[in-house]
Amino acid sequence: APKGRTIGSQKKSPRYNTERPRHGRRRWLWWLSGIGLLILLILAAAYWWYHQNLQPVDQTDTTTKTLTIGEGDTFKTVATTLKEQGLIRDVRAFDIYTRLSGSRNQLHTGVCQFSPAQSLPEIVTKLSQGCHDNRVVTFLPGGTVVDSRYKPQGQDATTALKRAGYSEESIKAALAKTYDSPLFANKPAGTSLEGYIFGDTYSVPANQGPEAALKAAFAHM
Template structure:
């Protein structure tokens, strides 16, 4: 009988030990699960947090039309403003934001959290982009710049340039066509919103030209020289493309007027490049034969119109040229020019500086 009692006692103790072991395993499992949840929570908070907790760098991002949530996430990750593209996708799906993300230009900061960035994308574009039109740019270069920075379609740009209606008196009488506004989109830095219609973009630059035109009283100064405003802008564009130093702009304008007065061909290399339609570091003799009314080696007088967008200094030089005996100039290696009043001196300058 004792062995039966001992057996029951041992079985009871064994069952109790098993229950204790099971309970210990359950506690370990619960602890591991809690630890996993805690780590996952901290990890989730980490990937949702800002890339830089201290300080803030400004980052501009363009979200194209018809982007998926995954594509937007990749753009943001590549721009360095979120920690994880996958986390952005999960977050946007979890909160049903994926179909609400809007295309456009955005300004983000590296101390923004992922939820803040997602909310900004849902609200829509907040960016005004600073777009700089450099002095001496042509219409073709401006078209490429606006496409790159504002997403302006080249076709829409050229349609407005050729046939857009702009109510500025200085544009009256200009022939329609792709070169109509050459010289009149004033080079400056502008703030454009990402959704601004291309017509308004162009009108803003024309308005700036109108302001400078009035400030410098260009039409009256052109009339004093027996020129139309269009001819004055053409001279200014030649100066813009030829001069590198502001101090030389009135001198180069003086050379142009002197050659026009004497009936000499202007022989401005920049007009040849414009006729060729591409930039080259050096103009060769074969280039001078290009058949174009803009080629001032083949045709005397001014070209039909401006060849670039002149800035204020070039406009002022064309309106108030230096009184000079010079008829020639040649570029030095440092970008300045050597001027000459006669062909012999000019040829000597060419041998000195062009070799």
């Protein structure tokens, strides 16, 4: 037998280190788990944000605000106006909801009344179905045309029209207008409508000016 070699000895197989690949696989599993968790957190945050922005701006505020939708208006321009008036929380959430609900191409012209107490889905539903709203105007019995120091504040016709959402300019124009009615046959030219506005509650189309409310009051005299 050759010198230095033991009879019956066998050549040993080389040892391979299997620990490193095992650690590598664990590291990849940790990475994948972390990425998956991050994606879940992002999705959860996105859902929370979207759900929150569908809620009313203020459930306790039922004050109505008027929105006029004309030819050529889009949901994008309407969303901007709604946000400016404090009726929706976020324009992007509005855009997403109209796309998901399939109502993006169902905008109708008209005059709509909304309040901060309405949710975004309620507002979109009303917009897509078309608005046929009325304004409610309450003239108090014995009220003056404009605020008077001899009467409790807020009981005049001007304030009543403002509460109904009419602009100050349109109210001034309506109160200064000459009306063609037998009621005013003996009314001196240039005098106010003092004494001609019958105190009651009137419902008039929202797309008409304050003249409609005044004419309704004149008809009761």
